[in-house]
Amino acid sequence: MRALLLHGGEVVDPDAVGGAPAAGGSGGRPGPAGAGTLADVLLVDGRVAAVAPAGAALEVPEGTERVDVSGLLVTPGLVDLHAHVFVGQDLGVDPDEVGPRSGTTTFVDTGSAGAHLFGAFRRTTLDVAHARVLAFLNISSIGATSILLAGELENLAYSDERSALAAAREHADKIIGIKVRASGNVVGAAGAEPMLRARRVADELGLPLMIHLGPAPPGSDEIMAQLHRGDVLTHCYTGFEDNRLLVDGRVRESVLEARRRGVVFDVAHGMSAFDAEVAAGMLAEGFRPDTISSDVHAYSINSVGDLPAVMSKFLALGMGLEEVVACATSAPARHAGLIADGVGTLRVGAPADVAAFELVEGPVSYGDTRGQTFTGSRRLRSALTVRAGAIVHDERMEGER
Ligand SMILES: [Zn+2]
Incomplete structure (x- = not known):
């Protein structure tokens, strides 16, 4: 005992x-x-x-x-709904280094590994980390293992639905959703097709889809149309001029509709996805985040700091302490399907x-x-x-x- x-x-x-x-x-x-x-x-x-x-x-x-x-x-213990913790890769940070010093006990890795590397991810990280680690599987079989190799969706052959389905079924105890980085700098000429494939795979598995918002294409309205109740839009306060969720001081109508039907809006600060002016403008419109996550990885850790630092930024933007804590504990645990086991709570x-x-x-x-x-x-x-x-x-x- x-x-x-x-x-x-x-x-x-x-x-x-x-x-x-x-x-x-x-x-x-x-x-x-x-x-x-x-x-x-x-x-x-x-x-x-x-x-x-x-x-x-x-x-x-x-x-x-x-x-x-x-x-x-x-x-x-904090639950980080968007992180990159594939140990031994260029992008990933070690959850057992980042976690303890930041109060984070659960990490959701968001698409570091696709189907082809998931077994390796499991051996280096999921099965051995002291932190609890779960994952969204990247629809791209090569995943996103380095900033230097961005563009994992340019080659449509990599967005292979059968491989993704097989991996998600083989690792069903660890894979809690499907991730797609649907933005112009990742999809290239493939356009919206990888996002549509990710949608089909998530539906087939009955798992949530997480779509990252970056520069268009696809446009944010097109992205919102693909998101259902329980799905996650990550990087919701991004400042890319052509794809902000705030236009002329107002939250886009497609975004408000998505929130009404239960889409989850996640912060994922990262190295390029947190625009304080957009965040302040959306908060002023009453559009608060559902979850506060870090998007910590080897290249973002200097701008992110740690998850408590990102939470603190939302205190500075006027959110209450209990609300900010909820956004990094019970809320992400609920959206990751972990709260029934008490994760993110002190039950x-x-x-x-x-x-x-x-x-x-x-x-x-x-x-x-x-x-x-x-x-x-x-x-x-x-x-x-x-x-x-x-x-x-x-x-x-x-x-x-
Ligand atoms: Zn990320």
């Missing part, structure tokens, strides 16, 4: 809104963060065993390790994946991926990460605090 008590933190569990531990709901929340309730989180044998208000007589097993997290925000019985953050108050300046800057007044800084009941990062032990 292995037990860990995270003691005295301010718990923000968006999944539990209205119930324990956030008793009292949104009113009268204590603490400088103003978002959660002081509570103790007990983890036993890799599962959440209890979340109880601080000071309650919580019975803990003998030998329980106690960790003082007072002054920190305690959330479910009793959920996997013991927990993150603790310092909410650093004070002016902070940010850049977007188009050279624009903006400022915020507070930011999330990763302090402690627990994956499957084990502490995998403790900032205080690194001598950096």
